[in-house]
Amino acid sequence: MKKKLLKILPQIVIVLVVAALLVIMAGGNPLRAIKIFFQGTLGNLNGFMEIFVKATPLIFLGLGVSVSFRTGFFNIGAEGQLYMGAVAATATVFALPGLPGAVRIILATLAAFVTGGLWALIPAMLKRKMNISETVTTIMFNYIAIMIVGILVRGPLQDKSGALPQTPFIPDEASLPLLAYPTRLHLGVVLAIAAAILLYILLTKTTVGYELKIVGTSPRAAFCMGLPITRSLVISALLGGGLAGMAGMNEVLGVQHRLLEGISSGNGYTAVLVALLARNHPIGVVIVSVLLAAVQVGANTMQRQMGIPASIVNLLIGFIVVMVLSQDIVKIYREHKKAKELEVNQK
Amino acid sequence: MELLEMHGIVKSFPGVLANDRVDLFVRKGEIHALLGENGAGKSTLMNILYGLYIPEEGEVYWEGKRVAFTTPEEAIRNGIGMVHQHFMLVQKMTVLQNIILGLKPKGHPLLNVASVAAEIRELSEKYGLSVDPDAVVQTLSVGQQQRVEILKALYRGARLLILDEPTAVLTPQETTEFFKMLRTLRDEGQSVILISHRLSEIMQVSDRVTILRDGRSIGTVETVNTTLEELSRLMIGRELRTGGMDLPQADYEAAPLMEVKNLTLAGKDKKNRLEDITLNLYPGEVLGIAGVDGNGQRELAEVLACIEKSSEGQIVFRGDNIDNLGIRQRNRLGIAYIPDDRHRDGLVTNATLQDNLMLRLYNQSPYAHRGLLQFRQIEESSQQAVEHYNIKTPSISAVVRFLSGGNQQKIILARELEQNPSLVIACQPTRGLDIGASEYVRDRLVDCCREGGSVLLISTDLEEIRMMSHRIAVMYGGKVMGIVENNEDLKLETIGLMMGGKRLEEVDA
Numbered sequence: 001m002k003k004k005l006l007k008i009l010p011q012i013v014i015v016l017v018v019a020a021l022l023v024i025m026a027g028g029n030p031l032r033a034i035k036i037f038f039q040g041t042l043g044n045l046n047g048f049m050e051i052f053v054k055a056t057p058l059i060f061l062g063l064g065v066s067v068s069f070r071t072g073f074f075n076i077g078a079e080g081q082l083y084m085g086a087v088a089a090t091a092t093v094f095a096l097p098g099l100p101g102a103v104r105i106i107l108a109t110l111a112a113f114v115t116g117g118l119w120a121l122i123p124a125m126l127k128r129k130m131n132i133s134e135t136v137t138t139i140m141f142n143y144i145a146i147m148i149v150g151i152l153v154r155g156p157l158q159d160k161s162g163a164l165p166q167t168p169f170i171p172d173e174a175s176l177p178l179l180a181y182p183t184r185l186h187l188g189v190v191l192a193i194a195a196a197i198l199l200y201i202l203l204t205k206t207t208v209g210y211e212l213k214i215v216g217t218s219p220r221a222a223f224c225m226g227l228p229i230t231r232s233l234v235i236s237a238l239l240g241g242g243l244a245g246m247a248g249m250n251e252v253l254g255v256q257h258r259l260l261e262g263i264s265s266g267n268g269y270t271a272v273l274v275a276l277l278a279r280n281h282p283i284g285v286v287i288v289s290v291l292l293a294a295v296q297v298g299a300n301t302m303q304r305q306m307g308i309p310a311s312i313v314n315l316l317i318g319f320i321v322v323m324v325l326s327q328d329i330v331k332i333y334r335e336h337k338k339a340k341e342l343e344v345n346q347k
Numbered sequence: 348m349e350l351l352e353m354h355g356i357v358k359s360f361p362g363v364l365a366n367d368r369v370d371l372f373v374r375k376g377e378i379h380a381l382l383g384e385n386g387a388g389k390s391t392l393m394n395i396l397y398g399l400y401i402p403e404e405g406e407v408y409w410e411g412k413r414v415a416f417t418t419p420e421e422a423i424r425n426g427i428g429m430v431h432q433h434f435m436l437v438q439k440m441t442v443l444q445n446i447i448l449g450l451k452p453k454g455h456p457l458l459n460v461a462s463v464a465a466e467i468r469e470l471s472e473k474y475g476l477s478v479d480p481d482a483v484v485q486t487l488s489v490g491q492q493q494r495v496e497i498l499k500a501l502y503r504g505a506r507l508l509i510l511d512e513p514t515a516v517l518t519p520q521e522t523t524e525f526f527k528m529l530r531t532l533r534d535e536g537q538s539v540i541l542i543s544h545r546l547s548e549i550m551q552v553s554d555r556v557t558i559l560r561d562g563r564s565i566g567t568v569e570t571v572n573t574t575l576e577e578l579s580r581l582m583i584g585r586e587l588r589t590g591g592m593d594l595p596q597a598d599y600e601a602a603p604l605m606e607v608k609n610l611t612l613a614g615k616d617k618k619n620r621l622e623d624i625t626l627n628l629y630p631g632e633v634l635g636i637a638g639v640d641g642n643g644q645r646e647l648a649e650v651l652a653c654i655e656k657s658s659e660g661q662i663v664f665r666g667d668n669i670d671n672l673g674i675r676q677r678n679r680l681g682i683a684y685i686p687d688d689r690h691r692d693g694l695v696t697n698a699t700l701q702d703n704l705m706l707r708l709y710n711q712s713p714y715a716h717r718g719l720l721q722f723r724q725i726e727e728s729s730q731q732a733v734e735h736y737n738i739k740t741p742s743i744s745a746v747v748r749f750l751s752g753g754n755q756q757k758i759i760l761a762r763e764l765e766q767n768p769s770l771v772i773a774c775q776p777t778r779g780l781d782i783g784a785s786e787y788v789r790d791r792l793v794d795c796c797r798e799g800g801s802v803l804l805i806s807t808d809l810e811e812i813r814m815m816s817h818r819i820a821v822m823y824g825g826k827v828m829g830i831v832e833n834n835e836d837l838k839l840e841t842i843g844l845m846m847g848g849k850r851l852e853e854v855d856a
Contacts, residue, residue: 226675
């Protein structure tokens with residue numbers, strides 16, 4: 001562990017230097033920026049809790065993407081699955097006005113999971129049956145889902161009391177309960193962490209998890225040994241899409257309390273980075289999501305108080321991802337070269 | 348003066364010392380055999396000479412001058428030609444086009460086809476390599492393609508030819524032809540390094556032999572002064588097991604364990620990949636499937652294991668038709684499968700040894716209970732398999748990719764044979780293994796028969812087939828040419844002719 005820490009130390013230094021340069025370029029004082037950054041995140045309760053509010057959808061989405069990645073299903077469609085989950089959750093809550101709030105929340109969660117899962121299943125089946133690249137179809141399905149939401153919030157689900165493209169607020173009893181009033185922290189974060197733990201158990205302790213792992217690592221060998229390839233792909237798509245759909249439920253029932261356009265603003269794509277950085281490990285997804293959310297919250301404070309654009313954080317995150325991935329590529333290249341030399345040698 | 352001198356060559360790879368102070372001296376106008384088991388360091392040594400590897404120590408003298416080639420191009424320019432086991436020919440081009448590929452022949456940039464063709468004809472006549480320069484490569488037989496490769500090297504001015512296992516792809520008849528051509532080459536003043544582990548061929552054709560073992564040169568002997576037994580002793584450090592193995596009796600009175608009737612597998616074009624295969628397998632029997640690589644053997648194995656679905660015909664196992672059963676169902680009936688491409692089909696190389704051992708039984712009691720993996724039982728059973736099959740590994744959680752080929756094959760054996768199968772489909776089970784590991788694999792397969800099982804042994808190694816089969820079926824072009832009893836009366840020539848595409852009836856006549 002100590003050795004690992006020592007290894008990433010130079011990278012942390014590089015990231016900090018780049019961050020400082022970016023702040024200077026934006027016309028700020030780096031030291032003051034750091035101070036405000038920490039004040040915004042760790043210095044007050046509201047900011048601290050906001051980290052977890054922001055991390056929750058990332059955790060759901062990151063889990064969804066990583067479960068797909070593990071099975072060799074390159075699902076870039078978490079964004080669309082989120083939108084479909086949000087639609088299903090909203091529709092369920094409005095469709096069942098007579099039921100108690102808790103029942104509506106549970107039903108809305110289930111509906112979001114199933115709808116998100118089915119939304120991912122279509123590209124999965126197109127891949128399995130017709131060999132169509134899922135990276136293309138899942139991205140296309142994002143646009144379809146976003147447009148469906150656009151139609152709904154301007155048509156059947158629109159709030160008739162205003163002209164804005166959004167639904168009316170959902171009733172308070174059907175919202176996820178707050179955990180630390182007056183902050184925005186709500187039950188969603190508990191659900192997300194529970195989902196991560198359950199997923200971890202499923203992937204490492206069960207026969208289904210074993211199948212997902214083997215099919216994802218070597219589909220051909222899995223097939224030759226008689227493992228159920230189609231079933232694994234279906235499970236992976238349903239689980240992955242379902243978890244992303246839960247993020248949609250979380251945004252509607254926990255944060256916005258209504259369905260509106262732009263309810264995710266690209267978190268579904270950030271989730272791909274989360275999964276990559278966490279190396280598809282469920283617990284890693286939680287940690288990476290919290291860190292990324294903290295950076296976002298801190299950057300927002302910096303923007304408010306110093307006028308430094310928060311988008312430099314996105315720049316920085318991009319930089320970190322490239323750095324981590326290029327390291328991986330070097331490693332893969334070295335191993336590949338070694339394996340090749342050995343192969344030639346064994347002939 | 349020696350044409351080529353290699354002194355004290357050292358080359359290591361991570362974890363392996365591939366060449367440990369190896370010496371090799373080749374004279375002008377000789378056929379020099381380089382003998383050694385798989386992994387003895389032959390290919391490494393030749394790749395160093397050819398400029399593919401840089402040695403860590405040692406000196407190379409070529410025609411008296413010290414050299415150190417860093418690219419194959421440099422080696423070629425200096426008169427060294429190499430013919431790889433897998434040919435480097437463009438199938439859709441003519442012989443002439445292949446030969447001049449990458450060169451600037453006379454008349455460049457305008458090609459004088461007639462004069463180049465004349466040059467090639469002259470070369471091929473001089474060395475007794477009858478090849479038509481205008482023939483398209485894909486219409487040529489394997490033996491002819493090999494001659495094109497040799498011509499290609501000669502046309503580039505090779506004075507030393509390195510041939511890597513050249514007979515592995517040839518039928519016995521083609522091999523005889525090939526040796527005749529090698530002698531002509533030598534008599535015309537060419538030098539040849541012949542890489543091989545086939546003792547009888549080396550005795551037939553070579554002038555001198557250098558033996559490598561475990562990366563070291565054991566010595567160089569004149570072929571006329573040595574014997575097959577001595578060579579084998581030098582190569583493996585002990586006597587080769589001669590004759591057949593101690594096979595148990597097969598029960599031909601009993602009902603066949605498996606009947607394959609008129610099995611056909613359609614191909615992408617009109618040509619069938621398997622055509623009208625009919626054979627029976629009896630309890631306790633090893634049925635050898637011989638043939639040159641790529642004549643439908645792999646397809647047969649895959650259809651029997653249900654990895655490919657047959658287009659016509661039936662497979663009856665223990666009296667029941669199993670055509671509609673899937674991979675897993677057939678395995679549960681007692682059909683084990685050892686695939687020929689173990690890295691792609693038989694192992695998940697990036698997973699652990701334990702995960703690989705469990706591929707068949709992971710969801711069966713006692714390894715799983717209500718969908719939960721039972722790690723205590725899995726670990727115990729994996730540990731047992733490692734001991735029982737003598738798998739050399741740091742632990743059961745080692746990643747399979749990092750184990751040696753022999754140990755990887757033992758993992759497959761452990762997994763497939765631990766279920767006491769009644770039929771083992773073994774596809775090239777010893778390919779790429781050293782002699783010790785090969786013997787181990789063969790012993791385990793024969794043990795299966797002893798316990799009442801049967802083995803379908805698909806192998807391109809005729810010696811192996813002769814050693815351990817009750818009967819031998821020969822395949823050519825996706826068809827079975829004939830099935831013969833494997834006894835002393837069986838002539839190698841018969842099998843050879845069938846491997847070349849003659850039916851058993853035609854051979855007998």
